[in-house]
Amino acid sequence: xxxxxxxxxxxxxxxxxxxxxxxxxLDLLKGSDIQFHRHSxxxxxxxxxxxxxxxxLPAADIxxxxxxGRVDLGITGHDQVRESRTTExxxxxxxxxxxxxxxxxxxxxxxxxxxxxxxxxxxxxxFVSLTREYFEKLExxxxxxxxxxxxxxxxxxxxxxxxxxxxxxxxxxxLVESGETMKAAGLKxxxxxxxxxxxxxxxKHPSHPELIDRICSRIRGVITAQKYVLCTxxxxxxxxxxxxxxxxxxxxxxxxxxxxxxxxxxxxxSVMVEKSKIAMVMDQLEEVxxxxxxxxxLSNSRSS
Ligand SMILES: Nc1ncnc2c1ncn2[C@@H]1O[C@H](COP(=O)(O)OP(=O)(O)OP(=O)(O)O)[C@@H](O)[C@H]1O
Ligand SMILES: O=P(O)(O)OC[C@H]1O[C@H](OP(=O)(O)OP(=O)(O)O)[C@H](O)[C@@H]1O
Numbered sequence: 001x002x003x004x005x006x007x008x009x010x011x012x013x014x015x016x017x018x019x020x021x022x023x024x025x026l027d028l029l030k031g032s033d034i035q036f037h038r039h040s041x042x043x044x045x046x047x048x049x050x051x052x053x054x055x056x057l058p059a060a061d062i063x064x065x066x067x068x069g070r071v072d073l074g075i076t077g078h079d080q081v082r083e084s085r086t087t088e089x090x091x092x093x094x095x096x097x098x099x100x101x102x103x104x105x106x107x108x109x110x111x112x113x114x115x116x117x118x119x120x121x122x123x124x125x126x127f128v129s130l131t132r133e134y135f136e137k138l139e140x141x142x143x144x145x146x147x148x149x150x151x152x153x154x155x156x157x158x159x160x161x162x163x164x165x166x167x168x169x170x171x172x173x174x175l176v177e178s179g180e181t182m183k184a185a186g187l188k189x190x191x192x193x194x195x196x197x198x199x200x201x202x203x204k205h206p207s208h209p210e211l212i213d214r215i216c217s218r219i220r221g222v223i224t225a226q227k228y229v230l231c232t233x234x235x236x237x238x239x240x241x242x243x244x245x246x247x248x249x250x251x252x253x254x255x256x257x258x259x260x261x262x263x264x265x266x267x268x269x270s271v272m273v274e275k276s277k278i279a280m281v282m283d284q285l286e287e288v289x290x291x292x293x294x295x296x297x298l299s300n301s302r303s304s
């Protein structure tokens with residue numbers, strides 16, 4: 001197959017080839033009905049139902065390719081966009097997965113309590129630019145311009161948490177989600193550089209802008225459906241002003257008349273509620289007299 005010819009008319013969309021973001025990305029593509037066949041060992045997959053080619057790349061390389069305009073769209077971590085230093089990508093959508101923090105970590109039992117204590121010492125990280133930027137500020141605060149660059153920052157590609165135990169580093173800068181890796185390595189956090197999650201990014205000069213809008217709209221629909229549930233309930237009309245405050249909806253609740261004889265002063269409400277808040281919202285609705293409260297998962301959505 002002549003891949004180069006096949007790519008020329010297609011929107012190029014980069015997704016992580018491995019690691020923490022990959023499965024959620026594949027789920028998102030499936031939910032958006034972006035169909036493709038990936039041949040084993042090939043990092044390019046042509047879509048069947050869109051003029052799109054998926055390019056499987058390391059998460060760290062995606063902002064570089066998108067920033068240089070070699071690829072039109074991409075999914076990677078916000079941390080990787082910041083680390084790449086590119087100003088040529090637009091972050092168009094927070095995808096809500098891959099949430100973690102980039103933290104300064106030191107041995108739990110050591111004498112270092114404050115990131116300032118690390119100035120002039122050895123740091124190991126996969127995020128050299130963000131770490132350098134962070135420590136340059138501390139260096140200047142600690143000793144003026146002549147201290148700038150005093151901290152030794154070394155790049156490693158993975159297993160960063162092993163660096164202190166191996167005597168390579170006095171502290172590390174690494175991602176933390178559950179904290180299990182940090183704890184197992186006998187480390188504790190002493191500062192947070194940034195919080196991150198997966199983002200959809202696009203080149204500032206993309207090809208196929210209309211197709212990009214279509215894909216963004218599909219992905220946004222799937223993300224919204226994952227974030228919200230649909231809640232319906234019945235409520236006396238006299239209580240409507242209260243319950244609208246409990247369930248304001250994404251735009252506004254839909255209120256309809258109950259058809260039951262004798263229920264003229266009752267209304268049926270249908271409204272989107274954030275999944276993370278639904279249990280508390282149901283408690284509040286019950287307290288103010290709502291009945292027949294039902295909650296349904298959404299498989300997809302579209303709204304402007
Ligand atoms: N523990 C985690 N929880 C949530 N998201 C994470 C976690 N670790 C990493 N991420 C996100 O996934 C991105 C890719 O990290 P990951 O460790 O999967 O890298 P990778 O591309 O597999 O490279 P490598 O494993 O070789 O370092 C990170 O930049 C971050 O945005
Ligand atoms: O706080 P936790 O939930 O334990 O997650 C944090 C770990 O996850 C990432 O590494 P990953 O496991 O992806 O492998 P890596 O060390 O090879 O990058 C990150 O670099 C941490 O090591």
